[in-house]
Amino acid sequence: MTSINPPTILSANGTLSTTWSLESATVSIPNSNIEITSRLFNGQLPGATLRIQPGDTLKINFQNLLTDNNGALGYVHNTYSAADETNLHFHGLHVSGELPSDDVTHVVGPGESYDYMTTLPDSHLPGTHWMHPHRHGSTSLQVGAGAASAIVVEDPPDFLPDQIANAPEVMFMAQYFHVNELNRIQEQSNDQLTNIRNAPSNEFTLVNGALQPTISINPGEWTRFRIIWSQWRNGNLDFSIVAQGGCEMQLLAKDGIYIRDYPRAIDMAPIVPGGRADIMVRCRDPSTYYSISGQGGTLATIVTTDVEVESSDLEAWEPPYPAYLSDLRGATVSPGCSCTTEFDGTDTVNGIAFEYGLTLHTSYLGAVVERVMGGQANEHPYHQHVYPFQLTTGYNNNRDAYNQIGDWHDVVMGDGTIRYSPTEFTGKLMVHCHRLIHEDLGMMAMEQVGEQEGGTCSCTAAPGLGLGAIIGIAAGAVLIVAIIVGFCVYRRKRRIRAAAEVADNNDLELLETEK
Structure with a gap:
């Protein structure tokens, strides 16, 4: 070789x-x-x-x-x-x-x-x-x-x-x-x-x-x-x-x-x-x-080389597929588990730049999950961590039959739908454009796989703990603290001034009495 x-x-x-x-x-x-x-x-x-x-x-x-x-x-x-x-x-x-x-x-x-x-x-x-x-x-x-x-x-x-x-x-x-x-x-x-x-x-x-x-x-x-x-x-x-x-x-x-x-x-x-x-x-x-x-x-x-070897034509073969690669083409997508994922020219996923802690989509163990690839899918290769996915519609690019419906990938480019079924691993599932120059600038998102079988899916981004939200919350907290401290300082100064005025009045009364 x-x-x-x-x-x-x-x-x-x-x-x-x-x-x-x-x-x-x-x-x-x-x-x-x-x-x-x-x-x-x-x-x-x-x-x-x-x-x-x-x-x-x-x-x-x-x-x-x-x-x-x-x-x-x-x-x-x-x-x-x-x-x-x-x-x-x-x-x-x-x-x-x-x-x-x-x-x-x-x-x-x-x-x-x-x-x-x-x-x-x-x-x-x-x-x-x-x-x-x-x-x-x-x-x-x-x-x-x-x-x-x-x-x-x-x-x-x-x-x-x-x-x-x-x-x-x-x-x-x-x-x-x-x-x-x-x-x-x-x-x-x-x-x-x-x-x-x-x-x-x-x-x-x-x-x-x-x-x-x-x-x-x-x-x-x-x-x-x-x-x-x-x-x-x-x-x-x-x-x-x-x-x-x-x-x-x-x-x-x-x-x-x-x-x-x-x-x-x-x-x-x-x-x-x-x-x-x-x-x-x-x-x-x-x-x-x-x-x-x-x-x-x-x-x-x-x-x-000059050493000829005889060989026969290749015979058909199909391996046994594990549960995480079960054929999903005829499966029913679990309720709420069909979501759209769009890459576009603004280095975002579904219009949202990557944030640590922000969850784009959620699914759960045992769900049949579908993702509809849209936006500029023909320009941005979609890569998914943890779970490979099956091509279910689209992607027949007529280029030497390389892509066929039913094939499995972990990265694909073009319009179509894909499916996968989480079977054993919960937690983070990252998705991003594999033009890594785009991923670095924000074209990445985090999905979450929940533990509960028969749970629910969500297609709506949950910004609760995203970096932007954390910064916003922290800035808001700092502002509130500053307002409270300022108010306390203001009240203390007023009390001091009031006490001083009372002391001055008492001194005046004492002087008048002594006269």
Whole structure:
């Protein structure tokens, strides 16, 4: 396979325990003269791939080894800021959104550390996911400058048909860089650390930390590509193989969830920002070069060896789906649980900029929840934490049959309706635009999943403890206290003046008496 694969960390005996850092590092990019100085996981670009099993516990001692660099702007709400503050997001994992798990409202400051711990359900479907920082205000800067790692939930023994289980794997971590945009964000957040030197152009994409690497495969052999699109700005990956009649692609999974109608022949995979795709690839001609194209041109090159391997066409296969992935296309939406979610050009969700503590929508365990995507949905990829969702209407983009009704995603772009059913995890469920430049400015919201089965849903934002409300309440309280103190001071002064007047009168009367 490719000679430039990220290192791998494996779980053992039901646990993957590792020490992880975000730190300043400078890396030289293979196949180029590019040098990148930025905040990277363990000083690597990309970080190591974590491979875990369903039911495993993931323990990460996460250390923020950054220091406040030359007066970088501290946190300013819904503004590019907090360049040296960070946290972790387990993008795509079906795990709790509360601490010590995937709570992206938690902040790990410079010099601080936090022990993340999350346990995957035994029923967690195997698949391809990833991990990246998600500190509101600095998400786009940190992800856009290279902080990302793959997470693979392994297929248990005898889970896959032999054609897939025995196929060689290629990890394809595609990371997008936009020099001018990063410079703009840097300037606004007063960041002095990030620096990209000798870039071949203003925009470029690295694969496994290299510029246009070469991937070697055997002709005639099926190879599984695990593709991650670490996009934070704009644009689908549009992964395709420019073949002279010698290669084919069969879709296996999207966003870490196997499709129901495998194998699905495609010519191109329009993977949206933050999305993933597992694709079975077969190129028949020996000793041949094939270009993998995507956003910005050539991403990598496939070269086939001279060792031909015979293989049969892929056979149909459908995995057993756990309860959190039950088919909801024919289900009845629970009363009050169909809500509209709209992204627009003002960096808001439903016209409301992100506020800590503000709840946009609520649901409950066992509900069938529907979200109607509106507004500028064709321009903003919708990403949902904790629970993936099923496409129920819309989204047939007629682009090589990549999207089909009934497919599951955790990020999607376009008008349509989606459904999911909370089964086990209560608490925070974050939703946001995965053009992270918008998320940092306020295009994010928090939903809440309640514990009570048979509860109620709400589509109305509850502003009770939002940051703006807290500030408003605090300001009001300060004003009230000031008024009370002022009134008390005024009354005290009046009493003093009155007492003085009484004393003066008494003195006058005494003088008159003495006369």
